[in-house]
Amino acid sequence: MSTLRVGLRCDAGPRRGVGHLVRCLALAEEFLARGADVTVFGTVERLDWATAELAARGIPLLPGPDSAAELVESARRNDLDVMVLDSYELDPAGAGALRAAGVYTLAIIDGDSRGQVADLYLDQNFGADLVGPNAGAGLPGLGSGAELPGLGSGAGLPGRLLAGSGYALLRDTVTSARPPVAPPATAVSRPRVLAFFGGTDAVGAAPVLTRVLVATGHPMDLTVIVGRPEIEAEVEDVTPGRGQIIRPVPPTTSLPALIAEADLVVSAAGTSTWELCCLGAPSALVCVVDNQRESYTRVVRHGLAAGLGELPELTAGGVTGRAARAAAARTLHGLLSSPQRRATLAARAWSTVDGQGRARVVGAVFDAVRAAAVPG
Numbered sequence: 001m002s003t004l005r006v007g008l009r010c011d012a013g014p015r016r017g018v019g020h021l022v023r024c025l026a027l028a029e030e031f032l033a034r035g036a037d038v039t040v041f042g043t044v045e046r047l048d049w050a051t052a053e054l055a056a057r058g059i060p061l062l063p064g065p066d067s068a069a070e071l072v073e074s075a076r077r078n079d080l081d082v083m084v085l086d087s088y089e090l091d092p093a094g095a096g097a098l099r100a101a102g103v104y105t106l107a108i109i110d111g112d113s114r115g116q117v118a119d120l121y122l123d124q125n126f127g128a129d130l131v132g133p134n135a136g137a138g139l140p141g142l143g144s145g146a147e148l149p150g151l152g153s154g155a156g157l158p159g160r161l162l163a164g165s166g167y168a169l170l171r172d173t174v175t176s177a178r179p180p181v182a183p184p185a186t187a188v189s190r191p192r193v194l195a196f197f198g199g200t201d202a203v204g205a206a207p208v209l210t211r212v213l214v215a216t217g218h219p220m221d222l223t224v225i226v227g228r229p230e231i232e233a234e235v236e237d238v239t240p241g242r243g244q245i246i247r248p249v250p251p252t253t254s255l256p257a258l259i260a261e262a263d264l265v266v267s268a269a270g271t272s273t274w275e276l277c278c279l280g281a282p283s284a285l286v287c288v289v290d291n292q293r294e295s296y297t298r299v300v301r302h303g304l305a306a307g308l309g310e311l312p313e314l315t316a317g318g319v320t321g322r323a324a325r326a327a328a329a330r331t332l333h334g335l336l337s338s339p340q341r342r343a344t345l346a347a348r349a350w351s352t353v354d355g356q357g358r359a360r361v362v363g364a365v366f367d368a369v370r371a372a373a374v375p376g
Contacts, residue, residue, distance in 0.1 A: 007041055015202055017202050040059055043063070083106070124357060167360055
């Protein structure tokens with residue numbers, strides 16, 4: 001087979017966040033490692049570190065087509081064999097149009113296919129493999145090519161679904177930092193806490209959770225990733241308590257190392273959840289947007305991370321808000337004061353995401369493209 005030419009369509013910025021770009025970057029690294037040519041199509045706004053990540057890997061960044069016709073035209077102009085679609089905003093008809101044009105199409109989804117008709121679907125969220133006729137088949141924790149619910153025969157050939165955290169897309173910097181075993185229980189008088197909420201913290205969660213952490217009254221050395229200047233200003237306005245240090249830092253490519261060094265991580269329940277699991281980080285998660293709710297609920301219910309509730313509740317006024325913040329502070333105090341509780345979360349998380357997800361996804365793409373190239 002000649003060199004595979006792959007396009008990845010995603011966007012990143014202060015409003016959209018960086019989750020789509022980060023998981024596409026993980027796929028790009030795997031495609032490159034297997035000799036493919038890779039191009040990212042999209043907009044990366046006000047994120048110098050993200051564009052530097054692409055440049056460091058020699059991945060071109062071209063303007064992102066939005067409509068079905070524009071996607072097909074870009075695929076033809078760049079002679080693409082494969083297009084990966086990772087967006088909540090693109091015209092859903094784009095996937096079917098690419099397929100009709102002979103471009104193998106992978107749609108990355110988070111529970112909702114949005115009516116896209118692709119060759120392959122990926123839902124990397126924990127528990128996504130618990131739906132469909134083949135749930136539970138194949139590798140532990142993985143769906144085994146289940147037909148995507150909602151796609152009938154009238155939508156063309158049924159799309160194959162790769163589902164579950166066994167397909168989590170993780171970058172080299174994460175997989176290379178994965179410990180050989182889950183981190184053991186370690187007693188410390190002043191735990192190192194890391195708080196981050198996506199590459200841009202689009203919803204402003206960092207100041208809220210910084211105040212909740214301070215309210216625990218427990219000594220800590222707290223590092224807060226601040227995605228924007230206005231977030232940094234709010235975090236700097238929080239007064240630490242006795243034995244507490246608050247250190248705001250800008251987004252960094254060293255995040256996996258910071259995670260590995262932390263005794264506790266507080267984060268949003270987005271794509272970074274799978275990085276935390278892979279690294280065996282004891283974590284407490286906040287559901288910051290609606291499309292995280294289902295995954296957040298599953299992760300907390302299965303003990304992969306502690307749950308701190310939903311951001312709107314934590315920011316609410318009156319009795320409701322005070323009760324939500326007090327409950328979250330109690331959960332955090334319990335984790336800060338109990339090495340065993342942190343170690344239990346770390347062990348469950350570490351055993352759930354093995355870091356090989358992207359290899360499984362790219363392997364499925366190569367297998368399908370090879371099979372399609374065989375006459376008859």
